[in-house]
Amino acid sequence: xxxxxxxxxxxxxxxxxxxxxxxxxxxxxxxxxxxxxxxxxxxxxxxxxxxxxxxxxxxxxxxxxxxxxxxxxxxxxxxxxxxxxxxxxxxxxxxxxxxxxxxxxxxxxxxxxxxxxxxxxxxxxxxxxxxxxxxxxxxxxxxxxxxxxxxxxxxxxxxxxxxxxxxxxxxxxxxxxxxxxxxxxxxxxxxxxxxxxxxxxxxxxxxxxxxxxxxxxxxxxxxxxxxxxxxxxxxxxxxxxxxxxxxxxxxxxxxxxxxxxxxxxxxxxxxxxxxxxxxxxxxxxxxxxxxxxxxxxxxxxxxxxxxxxxxxxxxxxxxxxxxxxxxxxxxxxxxxxxxxxxxxxxxxxxxxxxxxxxxxxxxxxxxxxxxxxxxxxxxxxxxxxxxxxxxxxxxxxxxxxxxxxxxxxxxxxxxxxxxxxxxxxxxxxxxxxxxxxxxxxxxxxxxxxxxxxxxxxxxxxxxxxxxxxxxxxxxxxxxxxxxxxxxxxxxxxxxxxxxxxxxxxxxxxxxxxxxxxxxxxxxxxxxxxxxxxxxxxxxxxxxxxxxxxxxxxxxxxxxxxxxxxxxxxxxxxxx
Amino acid sequence: xxxxxxxxxxxxxxxxxxxxxxxxxxxxxxxxxxxxxxxxxxxxxxxxxxxxxxxxxxxxxxxxxxxxxxxxxxxxxxxxxxxxxxxxxxxxxxxxxxxxxxxxxxxxxxxxxxxxxxxxxxxxxxxxxxxxxxxxxxxxxxxxxxxxxxxxxxxxxxxxxxxxxxxxxxxxxxxxxxxxxxxxxxxxxxxxxxxxxxxxxxxxxxxxxxxxxxxxxxxxxxxxxxxxxxxxxxxxxxxxxxxxxxxxxxxxxxxxxxxxxxxxxxxxxxxxxxxxxxxxxxxxxxxxxxxxxxxxxxxxxxxxxxxxxxxxxxxxxxxxxxxxxx
Numbered sequence: 001x002x003x004x005x006x007x008x009x010x011x012x013x014x015x016x017x018x019x020x021x022x023x024x025x026x027x028x029x030x031x032x033x034x035x036x037x038x039x040x041x042x043x044x045x046x047x048x049x050x051x052x053x054x055x056x057x058x059x060x061x062x063x064x065x066x067x068x069x070x071x072x073x074x075x076x077x078x079x080x081x082x083x084x085x086x087x088x089x090x091x092x093x094x095x096x097x098x099x100x101x102x103x104x105x106x107x108x109x110x111x112x113x114x115x116x117x118x119x120x121x122x123x124x125x126x127x128x129x130x131x132x133x134x135x136x137x138x139x140x141x142x143x144x145x146x147x148x149x150x151x152x153x154x155x156x157x158x159x160x161x162x163x164x165x166x167x168x169x170x171x172x173x174x175x176x177x178x179x180x181x182x183x184x185x186x187x188x189x190x191x192x193x194x195x196x197x198x199x200x201x202x203x204x205x206x207x208x209x210x211x212x213x214x215x216x217x218x219x220x221x222x223x224x225x226x227x228x229x230x231x232x233x234x235x236x237x238x239x240x241x242x243x244x245x246x247x248x249x250x251x252x253x254x255x256x257x258x259x260x261x262x263x264x265x266x267x268x269x270x271x272x273x274x275x276x277x278x279x280x281x282x283x284x285x286x287x288x289x290x291x292x293x294x295x296x297x298x299x300x301x302x303x304x305x306x307x308x309x310x311x312x313x314x315x316x317x318x319x320x321x322x323x324x325x326x327x328x329x330x331x332x333x334x335x336x337x338x339x340x341x342x343x344x345x346x347x348x349x350x351x352x353x354x355x356x357x358x359x360x361x362x363x364x365x366x367x368x369x370x371x372x373x374x375x376x377x378x379x380x381x382x383x384x385x386x387x388x389x390x391x392x393x394x395x396x397x398x399x400x401x402x403x404x405x406x407x408x409x410x411x412x413x414x415x416x417x418x419x420x421x422x423x424x425x426x427x428x429x430x431x432x433x434x435x436x437x438x439x440x441x442x443x444x445x446x447x448x449x450x451x452x453x454x455x456x457x458x459x460x461x462x463x464x465x466x467x468x469x470x471x472x473x474x475x476x477x478x479x480x481x482x483x484x485x486x487x488x489x490x491x492x493x494x495x496x497x498x499x500x501x502x503x504x505x506x507x508x509x510x511x512x513x514x515x516x517x518x519x520x521x522x523x524x525x526x527x528x529x530x531x532x533x534x535x536x537x538x539x540x541x542x543x544x545x546x547x548x549x550x551x552x553x554x555x556x557x558x559x560x561x562x563x564x565x566x567x568x569x570x571x572x573x574x575x
Numbered sequence: 576x577x578x579x580x581x582x583x584x585x586x587x588x589x590x591x592x593x594x595x596x597x598x599x600x601x602x603x604x605x606x607x608x609x610x611x612x613x614x615x616x617x618x619x620x621x622x623x624x625x626x627x628x629x630x631x632x633x634x635x636x637x638x639x640x641x642x643x644x645x646x647x648x649x650x651x652x653x654x655x656x657x658x659x660x661x662x663x664x665x666x667x668x669x670x671x672x673x674x675x676x677x678x679x680x681x682x683x684x685x686x687x688x689x690x691x692x693x694x695x696x697x698x699x700x701x702x703x704x705x706x707x708x709x710x711x712x713x714x715x716x717x718x719x720x721x722x723x724x725x726x727x728x729x730x731x732x733x734x735x736x737x738x739x740x741x742x743x744x745x746x747x748x749x750x751x752x753x754x755x756x757x758x759x760x761x762x763x764x765x766x767x768x769x770x771x772x773x774x775x776x777x778x779x780x781x782x783x784x785x786x787x788x789x790x791x792x793x794x795x796x797x798x799x800x801x802x803x804x805x806x807x808x809x810x811x812x813x814x815x816x817x818x819x820x821x822x823x824x825x826x827x828x829x830x831x832x833x834x835x836x837x838x839x840x841x842x843x844x845x846x847x848x849x850x851x852x853x854x855x856x857x858x859x860x861x862x863x864x865x866x867x868x869x870x871x872x873x874x875x876x877x878x879x880x881x882x883x884x885x886x887x888x889x890x891x892x893x894x895x896x897x898x899x900x901x
Contacts, residue, residue, distance in 0.1 A: 084799065097792060111807075112801045
């Protein structure tokens with residue numbers, strides 16, 4: 001095999017920083033080889049990709065060599081600019097910001113085809129249509145004239161992939177291309193990417209923070225740590241028999257619902273973002289949160305999870321339905337009682353950095369949230385979330401991501417809440433930090449008797465943390481089950497969520513055989529089951545009326561009559 | 576789009592009414608009246624009083640206002656006190672030249688601004704960046720009338736390339752059509768250049784900042800990694816992002832250009848609205864002042880309306896959102 005890319009002694013740092021980010025790193029990549037590069041955030045993965053492309057940010061400096069086919073890239077004829085595109089190209093992480101919002105899909109993809117395949121305008125468009133069709137994008141002819149904002153995240157990422165492939169590259173550097181996608185969409189994108197790569201004999205450098213993805217995309221895995229690379233054993237088998245999700249659920253006995261009042265309950269909650277006749281984001285949800293118990297709300301993006309969470313926390317006014325905290329209706333009432341009730345519900349956000357006022361010191365943030373300064377309150381709160389009281393004098397920018405999320409949690413606790421609603425609190429955090437924050441959440445929940453709703457698109461996080469699972473789709477709760485017996489989930493959509501987890505995919509053969517077309521953006525009004533039309537179990541009645549959420553067994557609810565008639569799932573548990 | 580437009584039109588109308596009322600009051604409350612300014616010294620006080628009564632200037636302000644509004648609604652703008660001609664004629668003759676001047680100047684302004692901005696962004700931090708930026712700043716800080724006079728001195732008097740003023744040559748009516756157009760353009764060149772040169776740098780700095788911001792976006796990095804040339808990145812990928820806000824800016828620039836045109840029209844003897852209103856203000860020619868103010872206000876309102884509508888059409892993201900959203 002011929003060597004394609006070789007980084008030798010690559011050192012990259014930022015002016016003014018004490019230590020370079022990459023410190024004498026070596027990497028070789030041969031023709032047609034697929035290599036996964038794994039590293040935590042801040043480890044310099046993206047910097048490595050940009051160094052290989054010769055596109056380091058201007059404030060970075062570089063030592064060491066980047067060789068392309070044995071020639072130093074900087075000195076190659078035509079320079080780096082001549083290599084980019086035909087030689088190597090890049091698939092960015094964020095599908096929305098990676099596409100130019102003011103150019104149509106066709107313009108962006110065919111541009112590369114014209115430049116690198118030497119095609120005329122018409123031929124380039126034809127080439128683009130073929131490429132979009134190859135990537136399983138629906139109605140590629142119409143897609144040529146679509147704007148990026150009209151597409152769903154999965155479609156955008158495939159369009160970006162098409163633009164990269166239109167260059168006919170020998171090496172594609174994919175920089176966390178799926179980390180902002182739902183697991184179901186991720187699976188299909190990885191399948192499409194893998195097929196396209198094999199059909200072209202293209203080399204791939206797949207950058208990710210997720211070890212579970214490695215066996216799905218790469219033959220070889222390298223891990224970045226301390227600015228250097230460490231070779232890992234053969235990727236495809238490293239994670240065979242994937243680990244069970246690490247459970248952080250405490251051993252403490254939980255209160256059983258029934259002997260107390262729920263801390264928060266919602267009845268027939270409907271939330272619309274637009275006019276009264278628009279498709280609701282939350283389409284009639286009943287929900288109870290009990291003290292000392294955690295409920296996981298899972299589902300794909302646009303399922304209505306965040307809208308539901310915000311309506312429960314009083315940040316969104318529901319179109320109809322009631323939210324009551326304790327026994328006070330909190331949702332739509334004015335007045336001191338409703339305000340006090342709403343204070344008992346606190347929300348923890350995904351981006352803790354953005355949720356903290358950058359000009360306010362940590363201590364002042366906590367005092368403001370509590371409404372009054374008691375002596376020792378700040379240090380007590382910080383100690384409760386495992387932070388040193390010296391941090392009280394800091395501003396948010398001087399904290400790490402994990403510390404910010406802890407400060408945000410302390411701010412929630414400052415109001416002495418009964419209910420904590422956490423909207424993707426850990427999805428911006430790395431594996432280790434994520435586990436520690438979840439452990440902290442568990443401890444706080446048990447000691448304070450908090451009712452917790454954890455909103456997440458990551459089923460593994462929900463499984464490891466929660467007592468009960470709610471699966472949401474199209475603004476409806478489609479299944480409700482104890483988290484411990486998640487393997488018994490029956491709804492076809494729940495099964496799909498389970499099966500698309502990377503850890504589950506790794507031990508499934510043939511997952512890349514039939515990638516589905518990505519769903520278009522925007523919800524559709526429906527009269528029957530929202531999944532009818534794309535469901536293996538559907539029958540005529542699914543199209544007619546919305547099935548009810550029916551109780552199968554104590555604590556197990558299902559909104560799918562065909563699935564409830566099936567025998568209990570008999571399958572080999574992959575977890 | 577349609578309800579949005581209707582709402583905007585209604586607001587514009589309300590604004591015009593308010594503005595005209597204010598101007599009506601202000602010009603009449605200001606010291607001096609048409610007779611002080613226009614009539615000869617020899618006219619004695621008794622005759623002045625008679626004239627005032629005949630013109631209705633001795634009535635209370637509210638009465639004059641009602642009379643003026645009802646006449647306007649009937650389409651009668653009155654007689655120019657100074658020229659003794661219908662106001663509609665006086666102002667009508669001036670609208671064409673002013674529109675010609677400001678629109679030409681604006682196109683020139685835009686072209687200069689975009690060229691300067693792209694040049695500065697392409698040579699960011701290098702000599703050309705500083706040169707273009709510095710020259711533009713000098714031009715921006717020169718007063719309009721002085722710049723106009725200097726251009727006149729250099730190009731009309733010293734080099735004789737362009738005529739020194741006016742809308743067209745004395746013998747223009749005798750020329751064939753093509754030559755008459757050329758004659759008009761030669762007369763237009765210096766005043767339009769004065770207006771454009773004195774103002775383009777503000778827009779250019781704006782466009783340049785927007786270009787810099789666009790060039791830092793991830794989609795530019797992605798396109799660059801696909802081997803797209805720097806020139807194409809700048810013109811095709813980044814420039815549209817910088818031009819979009821310019822459409823809105825155009826609505827704000829129109830009043831500025833109309834204001835600048837007043838000075839330039841006086842310097843170059845351009846028979847436009849600006850010159851007519853300056854003369855009318857000097858003579859306290861109330862009906863003409865009201866009409867020119869009204870026309871300028873309509874032009875400005877229409878400009879900002881067009882700019883907003885244009886923005887909604889040009890940005891695919893705004894185009895699709897329904898009415899009511901900005």
